[in-house]
Amino acid sequence: MEPIQKLCESLGAEECAVICSNVSRRFLSGVPSSAGTLLLTCESGTLYLDSRYYEMACIKKERGLLPALLAVEPAVFSEAFAALCQSGKYKRAYLEDQRMTYAEWHAFEKKYPTLELCPLENRVDALRLVKSADEIRRIRAAQALAEEALTATLPKIEAGRTELFVAAELEHYMKLHGAEDASFGTICVGGKKSSLPHGRPEDIVLEKNSFLTIDFGCKLEGYCSDMTRTFCIGRADEEMRRVYDTVLTAQRAGLAAARAGVKGCEVDHAARRVIEQAGYGEYFGHSTGHGIGLEVHEAPSFSPRYEGIIPAGAVLSVEPGIYLPGRFGVRIEDLVVITEDGGENLNRFPKDLMEL
Ligand SMILES: [Mn+2]
The missing domain is CATH 3.90.230.10 (Creatinase/methionine aminopeptidase superfamily)
Structure with a gap:
């Protein structure tokens, strides 16, 4: 099973994980980029990329090089996510506490006040331990x-x-x-x-x-x-x-x-x-x-x-x-x-x- 699928399956119906670090995003999605956000839910993954990386990711997707459950979106993550949060879709979000600053955590908290934020801890790194x-x-x-x-x-x-x-x-x-x-x-x-x-x-x-x-x-x-x-x-x-x-x-x-x-x-x-x-x-x-x-x-x-x-x-x-x-x-x-x-x-x- 692909690592992204393992992580998705570990999430509850009202939970999501927001992957912001370059290395975790690349590992889970297969797309290298210096910016972007990967949103994971119990059933899907969506990679939000700007124009610098979007076309390259689409080419990889077309060639079948990306995980099957991954969708690629040219949208700005914060706008798309705000709409999802307002619809009440998620109650809890896991963030990469080990790969973000204190300031970034608090900015996220302020931006999406309805969410309960939880540390993802080393759940992505643990998936990297054993190499394919x-x-x-x-x-x-x-x-x-x-x-x-x-x-x-x-x-x-x-x-x-x-x-x-x-x-x-x-x-x-x-x-x-x-x-x-x-x-x-x-x-x-x-x-x-x-x-x-x-x-x-x-x-x-x-x-x-x-x-x-x-x-x-x-x-x-x-x-x-x-x-x-x-x-x-x-x-x-x-x-x-x-x-x-x-x-x-x-x-x-x-x-x-x-x-x-x-x-x-x-x-x-x-x-x-x-x-x-x-x-x-x-x-x-x-x-x-x-x-x-x-x-x-x-x-x-x-x-x-x-x-x-x-x-x-x-x-x-x-x-x-x-x-x-x-x-x-x-x-x-x-x-x-x-x-x-x-x-x-x-x-x-x-x-x-x-x-x-
Ligand atoms: Mn060495």
């Missing part, structure tokens, strides 16, 4: 394209190039080959800067015998990829190797622990234990992984605090790292599709230390 075969296909394709970009860029990475050059090459390749965009601002940090887990690429020249960490991804058909590799430009010394091998062992331990039915924190512990035992525990400050899909970070999570059960069909990253301030850092990240007996790694790109 088609969503997994898109993430897999996005990841494959990112890996292709990295393979094409690798020969151009050498001492004397800048962080910005490498980041731009990757993004250029991905866009030239069909990516809608990068999933997020490409992280490309060399030398001492590789200790900054989310450092930004700058006009800084890469130096010989130093690490370069690249964390990047692209969006294809709305879905994100995300991967990280740390390379050595020139030769790695003994400590650089020890840190690299520790992160790689931790990453493999995390991947091995990832399967349907485990708690998210158990996967984090599996990876973190390796880093702690090697004496680098205090230098691994973030979570082991995060869910990915329409958003680059979404539920569920391989965080030390995530007690939730990881279901089959979820897609998450496994990305432990060690960051020695002012010196260097290493992170290795793959994406994994959770299955009953383990996980399918979506990455093919090698992980053993590469000296470029």
Whole structure:
């Protein structure tokens, strides 16, 4: 059953849900837009769009690409909804409390005083947890394209190039080959800067015998990829190797622990234990992984605090790292599709230390 149908069927006869966030609206309707409102009732869905998106949505509808129960309207939502409310059709409206501001909630309350407003909580996000075969296909394709970009860029990475050059090459390749965009601002940090887990690429020249960490991804058909590799430009010394091998062992331990039915924190512990035992525990400050899909970070999570059960069909990253301030850092990240007996790694790109 389509997610939109599940949500509609969970509503009572006098209830509606008003979906205003771009990401929820896109997930439920299949129409990407930066504005619009999706109104759901127990039996139907109506997507209100302005002229910037209306024709595109109609074309998708004609091609059978939208959910069967979804109607597309060129009307202004607030006017149409005010009329529906006056007719007494709805007593209760669910709003996306987790994806709107306090001011927006109160403006809605003021505009439609006859309605009882209720928080939708995470009911849309919960439907996004387990990916459909088609969503997994898109993430897999996005990841494959990112890996292709990295393979094409690798020969151009050498001492004397800048962080910005490498980041731009990757993004250029991905866009030239069909990516809608990068999933997020490409992280490309060399030398001492590789200790900054989310450092930004700058006009800084890469130096010989130093690490370069690249964390990047692209969006294809709305879905994100995300991967990280740390390379050595020139030769790695003994400590650089020890840190690299520790992160790689931790990453493999995390991947091995990832399967349907485990708690998210158990996967984090599996990876973190390796880093702690090697004496680098205090230098691994973030979570082991995060869910990915329409958003680059979404539920569920391989965080030390995530007690939730990881279901089959979820897609998450496994990305432990060690960051020695002012010196260097290493992170290795793959994406994994959770299955009953383990996980399918979506990455093919090698992980053993590469000296470029
Ligand atoms: Mn990530």
